[in-house]
Amino acid sequence: MNKELEHSFVELLQKHQNIVHKVCRLYTNNTDAHNDLFQEITIQLWKAYPKFRGDSKFSTWMYRVGLNTAITLYRKSKRRIYTQEFDALEFKIKAEEYDDTEEQQLKLLYKAVHQLNDIEKALVFLYLEDKDYREISETLGITEVNARVKMNRVKKKLKTILNP
Amino acid sequence: MDELELLKKDWNKHKSDYKSYSDTELYPMIHKKSSSIVKTLFYISIAELVFWILISYVPYFFSDKMRARLETSYENPLFTGLTIFGFLIVLLFVYLLYKSHKSISSTDNAKKLMESILKTRKVIKYYVLYNLIMIFISIPLSFYFEFNQNIEFHDQVAGFDSAQMAVLVAMVVLITGIFLLLIWLFYRLIYGILLKRLNRNYDELKKLEV
Numbered sequence: 001m002n003k004e005l006e007h008s009f010v011e012l013l014q015k016h017q018n019i020v021h022k023v024c025r026l027y028t029n030n031t032d033a034h035n036d037l038f039q040e041i042t043i044q045l046w047k048a049y050p051k052f053r054g055d056s057k058f059s060t061w062m063y064r065v066g067l068n069t070a071i072t073l074y075r076k077s078k079r080r081i082y083t084q085e086f087d088a089l090e091f092k093i094k095a096e097e098y099d100d101t102e103e104q105q106l107k108l109l110y111k112a113v114h115q116l117n118d119i120e121k122a123l124v125f126l127y128l129e130d131k132d133y134r135e136i137s138e139t140l141g142i143t144e145v146n147a148r149v150k151m152n153r154v155k156k157k158l159k160t161i162l163n164p
Numbered sequence: 165m166d167e168l169e170l171l172k173k174d175w176n177k178h179k180s181d182y183k184s185y186s187d188t189e190l191y192p193m194i195h196k197k198s199s200s201i202v203k204t205l206f207y208i209s210i211a212e213l214v215f216w217i218l219i220s221y222v223p224y225f226f227s228d229k230m231r232a233r234l235e236t237s238y239e240n241p242l243f244t245g246l247t248i249f250g251f252l253i254v255l256l257f258v259y260l261l262y263k264s265h266k267s268i269s270s271t272d273n274a275k276k277l278m279e280s281i282l283k284t285r286k287v288i289k290y291y292v293l294y295n296l297i298m299i300f301i302s303i304p305l306s307f308y309f310e311f312n313q314n315i316e317f318h319d320q321v322a323g324f325d326s327a328q329m330a331v332l333v334a335m336v337v338l339i340t341g342i343f344l345l346l347i348w349l350f351y352r353l354i355y356g357i358l359l360k361r362l363n364r365n366y367d368e369l370k371k372l373e374v
Contacts, residue, residue, distance in 0.1 A: 006194070010187050010194070011187070014187055017182075017185055017190075018182055021183070022182075039193060040199060042190070042193045043193075043194060044198070045194075047198070047270070048271050051271055052271075064270075064273070065271060068270045068271075069270065071365055072278055072281065072365065073202060075199055075201050102170070106174050109167055110171070113171070117365075117368060118361070118365050118368070119368045127168060127172070128175045138273060139273055140273060140369065141272075141273030141274050143373075146372040155167070155168060
């Protein structure tokens with residue numbers, strides 16, 4: 001029975017692993033940290049899998065456990081905090097030589113998103129993943145109205161970071 | 165164009181950029197040891213239960229004098245009652261800790277998950293507080309018993325003038341206070357470091373409700 005459960009879980013995880021990678025991409029700055037977080041999310045997903053009833057989509061369930069791990073459960077290593085500070089410094093230098101091409105703008109946008117706090121990142125992540133406000137509010141445990149308000153603030157904050 | 169729309173357009177282009185783990189790579193990964201803060205919190209709470217239990221019972225096993233004294237103390241029904249009460253309190257905390265650890269679920273929404281973790285931390289906090297209060301009560305209490313039962317000590321203290329008595333009381337209060345403060349600061353430090361990020365994120369979510 002346990003083997004069967006394990007098999008079905010790994011199959012689903014293998015299929016949807018990009019969701020985990022995308023969470024890691026937003027919450028980490030280097031490959032080591034990305035792999036560390038990927039590992040922890042995988043463990044948390046497996047631990048929670050027996051409780052997965054199948055009444056929601058596996059992917060929807062993954063967003064929740066993945067974000068919970070990144071925001072709350074995962075213990076950041078010192079190495080990562082250091083790297084983040086370094087990146088912020090690099091961003092300031094680059095912002096001064098701002099180039100208007102789309103590619104350059106995207107690069108700056110990704111860096112700006114990395115400067116947001118954990119909750120703001122979660123909002124941006126779910127937005128980028130095309131989730132509606134109902135799902136965003138259910139994942140974070142806030143009301144739909146507050147999710148909208150916060151999203152607008154995040155958009156403004158990004159604008160300020162990009163055009164200081 | 166909205167910045168986020170531009171980002172969204174790009175976001176899904178990178179599907180093939182990520183490493184794709186095969187089934188055989190994923191199997192060992194799911195059985196690795198977790199390093200989540202819930203696990204750390206669990207170990208700390210177990211360590212605390214054991215620590216406070218040891219603090220109360222180690223003297224009994226390591227000092228013959230202490231054992232003899234404790235055994236005579238058990239003749240006093242008040243002392244026996246207090247010991248049974250202490251045991252019941254420890255059992256109650258074990259039960260509460262078990263219940264709150266069980267209620268932590270990574271499939272809850274972000275806010276509820278944070279609340280369950282903070283609730284567990286609260287249970288440990290109350291346990292520590294209970295122990296500190298017990299220490300605070302038991303120090304003057306043991307002085308009182310010593311005064312009544314130890315004739316040598318009684319005579320010595322009875323010979324004190326009021327200034328000497330005031331100094332003695334002040335010393336006892338000061339030493340107890342410093343001891344309790346140090347333990348309290350130690351706990352604040354451990355949990356402060358462990359739960360700093362969680363508290364910050366929880367405040368951020370709470371702020372949205374105002």
